[in-house]
Amino acid sequence: MPPSLPRPALTGLEAALTNACRLTPTPPRQLVRSLSTTPSPLQQSFPPDSPKFITIPEPPQSSEVKHPPVKGHLPTPRNIFPTRGGNLKAKAAFIKAATPLSKAEQLGLPPKSEAEAAHRKAAAIRRKNLEEGIRGLRSRKKLHQDKILARSQYKAEFNNARANAPERADEALTRSTVKQSTAKQVQVKPDPYRFNNAVMxxxxxxxxxxxxxxxxxxxxxxxxxxxxxxIVTEKQLEERVEELFKEDTFNKMGNASSNMWELSGAPISVGARQAQISGMGAGLSDPTKAATQAAVRRKLVAEELSGGKLVIDAQ
Incomplete structure (x- = not known):
């Protein structure tokens, strides 16, 4: 039995402390000038950031040769026996029509030379191989289809058996017990007035x-x-602006106020507006709300009498 080789160290620190780890020495200068500009392996010096700066021995398993992947794809296999007319290829009539005999063989004439005899022998071998190949491929396809059908039937029967199987004993024994009276009380009964409620x-x-x-x-x-x-024209807009932004605008309104805030007061808040809309809050006793309601009533009466729609003046 040959002696076993010493196994190199696998850790980086232990390998660095051994004699196997060494810096790649710089080769001496060559006196002969090279005509190539590409540096040779002996002239290369690895920098400190290179993984080859320190030589670390590798275990034997990592030195195995890994072949590169072969790119490409296999061609799609031909369907020798298609769905329509594929069964006819396995019959003797198709094989006989695909491998016809020569006229001399059909007439029963002997071969004229040794070359013709060799050709007839090779043709007979080809006819035999074609027949055996077609019948073999047909049997292989039938066997493959039978396996697929058997597997499909087994899965269908297995799923049906599992779906229709009775309840297991552990599930029946560990299931919580519900009394018949309790089951009748908790069930939801249909509303007898559901159709009347739907109509309403x-x-x-x-x-x-x-x-x-x-x-x-x-x-x-x-x-x-x-x-x-x-306001639909620029002239109307200009007249309205001149009317509203005069110096004596508020004096003409019959009040000594100098601005709109003193004339109409602060604008209504969001909370007060929501209280008015919902009919809740302190706005019920507001006199302005009563006046607004009276104006709305007068507007409705006027609309009924005139037969048209009116707009309440914002002023």
């Missing part, structure tokens, strides 16, 4: 839709009436 809900929805449609028509009519005073 439908009527309520139709009534709300009619109210929304009527409010939409009223808003459109008010917009049409208010559009008479809309």
């Amino acid at each position: 809900a439908r009527k309520k929805t139709e009534r709300l839709a009619a109210q929304k449609s009527e409010a939409r028509r009223d808003a459109l009519a008010q917009l049409y009436v208010a559009a008479q005073t809309f």
